Amino acid sequence: MAIDKFISFESSAVPLAIENVDTDQIIPARFLKATTRDGFGENLFRDWRFDKNNEPIKDFVLNDDTYTGKILVAGKNFGSGSSREHAAWAVHDYGFKVVVSSFFADIFRGNSLNNGLLPVQVSEEFLVKVFAEIDKDPNAQFKVDLENQQFTIVATGESTGFEISSYKKECLLNGFDDIDYLISIKDKIEAFEEARA
Amino acid sequence: MGKTLFDKIWDSHVVSEIEGGPSVVYIDRHLVHEVTSPQAFAGIEKRGVPVFRPQNTVATPDHNVPTIDQHLPIKDALSKFQVDKLTENCERHGVDLYGLNHPYQGIVHVIGPQLGLTQPGMTIVCGDSHTSTHGAFGAVAFGIGTSEVEMVLATQCIMQPKPKKMRITVDGELGKGVTAKDIVLYIISKVTAGGGTGYFVEFAGSAIRGLSMEGRMTVCNMSIEMGARGGHIAPDETTFEYIKGRERAPQGEEFDKAVAKWKELKTDDDAVFDKEIVFDAADIEPMITYGTNPGMGAKIVSNIPSLTDIEDSEKASFEKSMNYMGFNAGDQLVGKPVDYVFVGSCTNGRIEDLREVAGFVKGKKKAENITAWIVPGSKQVEKMAQDEGIVEVLEEAGFKLRQPGCSACLAMNDDKIPEGKYAVSTSNRNFEGRQGPGSRTLLASPLTAAAVAVSGKIIDPRELL
Numbered sequence: 001m002a003i004d005k006f007i008s009f010e011s012s013a014v015p016l017a018i019e020n021v022d023t024d025q026i027i028p029a030r031f032l033k034a035t036t037r038d039g040f041g042e043n044l045f046r047d048w049r050f051d052k053n054n055e056p057i058k059d060f061v062l063n064d065d066t067y068t069g070k071i072l073v074a075g076k077n078f079g080s081g082s083s084r085e086h087a088a089w090a091v092h093d094y095g096f097k098v099v100v101s102s103f104f105a106d107i108f109r110g111n112s113l114n115n116g117l118l119p120v121q122v123s124e125e126f127l128v129k130v131f132a133e134i135d136k137d138p139n140a141q142f143k144v145d146l147e148n149q150q151f152t153i154v155a156t157g158e159s160t161g162f163e164i165s166s167y168k169k170e171c172l173l174n175g176f177d178d179i180d181y182l183i184s185i186k187d188k189i190e191a192f193e194e195a196r197a
Numbered sequence: 198m199g200k201t202l203f204d205k206i207w208d209s210h211v212v213s214e215i216e217g218g219p220s221v222v223y224i225d226r227h228l229v230h231e232v233t234s235p236q237a238f239a240g241i242e243k244r245g246v247p248v249f250r251p252q253n254t255v256a257t258p259d260h261n262v263p264t265i266d267q268h269l270p271i272k273d274a275l276s277k278f279q280v281d282k283l284t285e286n287c288e289r290h291g292v293d294l295y296g297l298n299h300p301y302q303g304i305v306h307v308i309g310p311q312l313g314l315t316q317p318g319m320t321i322v323c324g325d326s327h328t329s330t331h332g333a334f335g336a337v338a339f340g341i342g343t344s345e346v347e348m349v350l351a352t353q354c355i356m357q358p359k360p361k362k363m364r365i366t367v368d369g370e371l372g373k374g375v376t377a378k379d380i381v382l383y384i385i386s387k388v389t390a391g392g393g394t395g396y397f398v399e400f401a402g403s404a405i406r407g408l409s410m411e412g413r414m415t416v417c418n419m420s421i422e423m424g425a426r427g428g429h430i431a432p433d434e435t436t437f438e439y440i441k442g443r444e445r446a447p448q449g450e451e452f453d454k455a456v457a458k459w460k461e462l463k464t465d466d467d468a469v470f471d472k473e474i475v476f477d478a479a480d481i482e483p484m485i486t487y488g489t490n491p492g493m494g495a496k497i498v499s500n501i502p503s504l505t506d507i508e509d510s511e512k513a514s515f516e517k518s519m520n521y522m523g524f525n526a527g528d529q530l531v532g533k534p535v536d537y538v539f540v541g542s543c544t545n546g547r548i549e550d551l552r553e554v555a556g557f558v559k560g561k562k563k564a565e566n567i568t569a570w571i572v573p574g575s576k577q578v579e580k581m582a583q584d585e586g587i588v589e590v591l592e593e594a595g596f597k598l599r600q601p602g603c604s605a606c607l608a609m610n611d612d613k614i615p616e617g618k619y620a621v622s623t624s625n626r627n628f629e630g631r632q633g634p635g636s637r638t639l640l641a642s643p644l645t646a647a648a649v650a651v652s653g654k655i656i657d658p659r660e661l662l
């Protein structure tokens with residue numbers, strides 16, 4: 001069951017200049033009652049996006065048409081808290097392909113990579129520049145180049161590298177899935193079990 | 198060079214290493230609950246593969262279940278569907294299930310240790326971040342996402358890069374009224390909510406060694422709240438004593454053999470950690486959180502930091518948090534009014550916690566302005582509370598014991614703190630809306646929660662001891 005192949009792209013970005021955005025903000029627990037993986041985008045950042053009467057909260061960035069694009073830019077320690085993969089599903093299902101931050105929580109990072117959502121970790125300084133660029137021009141374009149592990153502010157040409165294991169990079173580029181891989185090495189797993197029995 | 202406890206367990210579970218990538222790690226124990234598993238079961242079915250090692254897997258519903266009238270059908274249709282789905286999936290795939298009303302049902306991290314499923318040296322995972330709790334037994338235990346739940350169901354393995362290693366040592370004697378929960382809230386307030394990211398933590402030192410298994414579970418439970426992959430404590434006599442005779446632990450001669458092996462599970466003297474932090478137990482006092490992440494904690498007797506104490510880059514988040522909580526920078530904590538008290542969760546919903554609360558409230562009365570929810574972590578905890586007379590003590594003081602589940606810890610069921618209300622909670626997360634939309638959570642120990650329930654406001658529990 002392959003995931004979508006990750007293709008490098010250019011896009012504008014949506015800024016969320018908040019630190020420690022936790023998984024309960026990304027997708028509140030009361031929306032975790034589904035038994036499929038679909039539709040979580042609707043409730044992404046639910047309680048920041050909608051008030052108690054389900055009316056959009058105007059000044060929240062996802063409700064502001066000024067900002068669009070496939071890249072979400074967020075403050076440091078994005079995705080802390082719960083292991084709910086629903087958080088990664090929600091971000092991806094909403095239409096984001098990349099999240100840029102200066103720091104990601106471990107489990108969120110892993111969950112994202114398993115779902116074709118690329119976490120791009122940049123330095124604090126570079127993150128400030130990215131936010132500043134969007135501030136200047138909400139339509140500012142950014143280039144995500146997974147092959148070369150580069151994230152670029154198109155207008156200024158400023159570029160930064162980002163880390164990803166070569167294995168995960170191959171998986172994303174080719175749409176491979178860890179589960180298929182593990183199933184393919186079942187013999188090895190059985191041999192391991194026998195050896196330690 | 199010597200090995201750490203973590204190295205010993207991790208290395209002995211690596212099936213293979215991938216060039217430039219993660220390790221394939223074998224999992225001894227897989228715990229499953231209703232919220233993060235349905236998509237994983239659906240996944241293996243779609244692939245046409247069975248559960249690889251159903252005997253290594255145990256399931257229970259906890260997140261969604263009501264905490265009153267559990268004998269009746271669940272009213273919320275979606276919750277009912279999810280809980281039913283778990284039952285169906287377990288039946289179809291031959292997985293042991295402790296379903297609703299089963300005498301062993303409960304919060305997955307409470308029942309694992311209680312049944313002896315959690316043992317030293319094991320690798321343990323669950324689609325839940327507080328799987329770190331099981332590290333208290335000297336296991337390598339951590340939370341995983343649903344794709345990984347599917348991996349474990351299909352192959353009993355996950356793929357993970359090896360984390361870095363950190364040791365946090367707490368030496369010395371704890372003061373009066375200072376509990377395991379205060380230790381861990383103190384540590385997180387120092388390390389920050391993201392300070393442990395990328396690490397697996399070993400807790401050590403005389404103050405940690407001196408804790409009961411319940412206390413150790415509280416500490417390890419919250420290691421995830423500093424961003425750590427997990428946290429653990431080397432097993433010792435306290436650990437072996439706890440496990441002995443539990444239903445799913447090794448019995449008789451097998452147990453003795455196991456203990457002999459478990460005794461080797463400790464960090465070698467010459468092992469090196471990537472990071473070491475040392476605290477003095479004497480510096481720790483009863484703690485409470487005032488903000489919207491678990492790193493925003495302070496001694497109860499202190500004030501909320503003032504703006505000048507906050508780094509520039511964090512000011513905006515701090516102010517947002519104060520705004521949400523309805524607090525001002527610099528406010529004194531003691532004396533602030535509270536509306537709800539929640540005692541429960543996988544952090545502090547075990548029998549020892551209920552004993553502590555009952556011991557404190559005995560002969561006292563609940564304050565009028567407080568709504569208190571006391572929720573046992575499992576059916577077995579509930580039964581012990583009944584057998585030990587804890588239920589009567591609580592009732593005399595004006596409290597009621599509810600039925601087991603996650604409850605107001607994450608408010609997926611009806612146990613929601615209303616908007617704008619303040620709850621002193623023994624759970625582990627004070628995120629915005631965690632206990633219900635608009636709820637305001639202050640994390641504290643069961644002892645502090647009991648003191649607040651009696652006095653109706655934030656109070657230093659030592660004043661009432």
Ligand code: SF4
Pocket residue numbers: 259260304305306325327542543544602603606607624625
């Ligand atoms: S009690 Fe709370 S933290 Fe623990 S498993 Fe349940 S929801 Fe998660």
